[in-house]
Amino acid sequence: METNKKMCMALFSGSIDRLTAAGVVISGAAADDMDVDVYVLLQAARAFKKEVGDNSDKLAMSESSDLKDEFVKSLKELNVNTWLEFFTTAKELSNVKIHICGLAGKIWGGSKIEDFVDIADDIVGIGEYITAAEEADVHLFI
């Protein structure tokens, strides 16, 4: 059996539109049977905290913040998944691993994996990200 292609994503942004874009990209990769490693860095780690997660009220839209309400409303009308649902579905379809950066976690008050949403797999250091980026067929920074 041929080995799956690998995608490595550095997810830095905690902006709701970028998280949604990342979710769509990962879903596409999962549909394509790619192995995906997501490294959740600085701002994104806050979004992955249990008390934030799907709660759009707690997430900002960093560019065009005046358009956030329109964005959230429109996604609902179009029956589009929330960013977190995209990640969850992708994990069901393919080998998708969510790694939280240890430093980023601590910045937002999360030092244990239990502090983060259920789909988060582990807390890691930057070395793992660099190695995954080296080995990946596709590498993205969002």
Place this chain on the structure above:
Amino acid sequence: MTQEELTTLEVTKSVDARGTSCPGPLLAAKKAMGEINSGDVLEVLSADEGTKKDIPKWATKKKHEYLGTVEESGFFKIFVKKG
């Protein structure tokens, strides 16, 4: 396949993804493919324009056979034979 052949095709499984936008139909197709056998035919109903290109491309890449698309009023049906 001709349009006529497609409309009379024996479909093993049909998924209605008309209520979803990209990447909903693709994800629905991927899930459904896991539930049928090689040689079975999957029909995906979608109203999302991007799906028309997305699913054929995905199917070919995944070694399935894209059989064709039939336009209905306000949506379309895409037929794929599992490889």
